[in-house]
Amino acid sequence: MTATATASETTATPAAQPLLSVAALSVTFGSQPVLRNISLDLAAGETVVVLGESGCGKTVLLKAMIGLVQPTTGAVLFEGESLSGMTERQLAHLRTRYGFVFQGAALFDSATIAENIAFPLREHTQLAAHEIDEIVSELVAEVGLPQSVLQKKPVQLSGGMRKRAGLARALALDPQLVLYDEPTTGLDPIMSDVINELILRVRERPRTTSVVVTHDMRTAHKVADRIVMLYPLPRLQPDASQIIFSGTPTELDHSTDPRVRQFVEGRAGQRLDELREEQARAAAWQTTAPRDPETAPPGQQEDLS
Numbered sequence: 337m338t339a340t341a342t343a344s345e346t347t348a349t350p351a352a353q354p355l356l357s358v359a360a361l362s363v364t365f366g367s368q369p370v371l372r373n374i375s376l377d378l379a380a381g382e383t384v385v386v387l388g389e390s391g392c393g394k395t396v397l398l399k400a401m402i403g404l405v406q407p408t409t410g411a412v413l414f415e416g417e418s419l420s421g422m423t424e425r426q427l428a429h430l431r432t433r434y435g436f437v438f439q440g441a442a443l444f445d446s447a448t449i450a451e452n453i454a455f456p457l458r459e460h461t462q463l464a465a466h467e468i469d470e471i472v473s474e475l476v477a478e479v480g481l482p483q484s485v486l487q488k489k490p491v492q493l494s495g496g497m498r499k500r501a502g503l504a505r506a507l508a509l510d511p512q513l514v515l516y517d518e519p520t521t522g523l524d525p526i527m528s529d530v531i532n533e534l535i536l537r538v539r540e541r542p543r544t545t546s547v548v549v550t551h552d553m554r555t556a557h558k559v560a561d562r563i564v565m566l567y568p569l570p571r572l573q574p575d576a577s578q579i580i581f582s583g584t585p586t587e588l589d590h591s592t593d594p595r596v597r598q599f600v601e602g603r604a605g606q607r608l609d610e611l612r613e614e615q616a617r618a619a620a621w622q623t624t625a626p627r628d629p630e631t632a633p634p635g636q637q638e639d640l641s
């Protein structure tokens with residue numbers, strides 16, 4: 337191969353396509369806009385942490401990424417293909433490539449842990465029962481649970497054990513993309529760090545891309561390649577970006593944006609008063625007829641058209 341050929345091959349190589357793209361995504365429920373014009377690309381193998389105050393739309397964003405919430409405008413693309421253009425069959429296949437660790441573990445209460453973890457394998461594969469048992473047993477070991485949990489019901493487990501069982505279920509189909517919603521909330525610092533370690537190990541699985549929604553700054557620093565911070569729409573001006581930070585954990589530490597600093601340092605500041613004022617403004621606006629765009633709370637202004 338000549339040097340010229342090598343150079344032209346190099347320049348001809350296209351930039352790697354993102355595994356998942358959120359493109360100008362907006363989501364509105366009734367009269368309540370929650371996400372506005374969010375654009376975010378996930379590169380294959382990357383771990384992105386999504387931070388933001390309670391209620392700013394983190395869970396809605398995760399659900400939109402896997403088609404559980406529909407975009408009001410904009411799109412979500414998996415390997416360049418829009419989810420909204422897919423048939424039910426394509427979507428069902430796509431969901432086998434995602435693992436979702438829900439905010440409250442979301443295990444089936446009446447099923448054993450073994451049945452919970454086996455569920456995606458029974459639904460989406462043709463594996464024989466003994467093969468499924470083997471995989472379930474390996475998954476339980478992978479998340480550091482004893483084999484004795486397999487015959488227990490979720491109610492018999494501690495919160496940390498339930499979270500790990502939820503993670504084992506999410507990993508059952510060997511997903512390309514794992515989405516974690518508040519994986520450490522409600523856990524003690526040691527168990528939280530066990531979950532952080534598991535997230536790091538999952539990251540090392542070949543080709544695994546992860547999105548971790550959290551309030552936990554330790555988790556964010558430990559697992560993130562990139563951190564994205566969302567801001568609640570009701571406190572944003574109509575033309576302001578809802579993503580108020582995007583960068584590495586070190587860049588987050590050095591951010592001078594007061595909104596970012598307030599979150600990172602966990603200060604309430606005037607927030608209680610602001611929340612009360614927002615509620616009062618929203619209540620007054622709801623009862624004003626006809627609705628006047630000039631007086632609408634910032635988050636609701638775009639909804640008047």
Ligand SMILES: Nc1ncnc2c1ncn2[C@@H]1O[C@H](COP(=O)(O)OP(=O)(O)OP(=O)(O)O)[C@@H](O)[C@H]1O
Pocket residue numbers: 365370388389390391392393394395396397
């Ligand atoms: N299916 C739905 N229908 C109507 N409103 C919804 C729905 N899902 C979420 N919301 C609203 O969207 C807003 C954002 O909710 P979301 O659950 O994404 O917040 P969050 O950032 O995950 O908060 P937290 O940190 O408390 O989990 C909330 O005001 C919520 O009430």
Ligand SMILES: [Mg+2]
Pocket residue numbers: 394395396439517
């Ligand atoms: Mg949430």
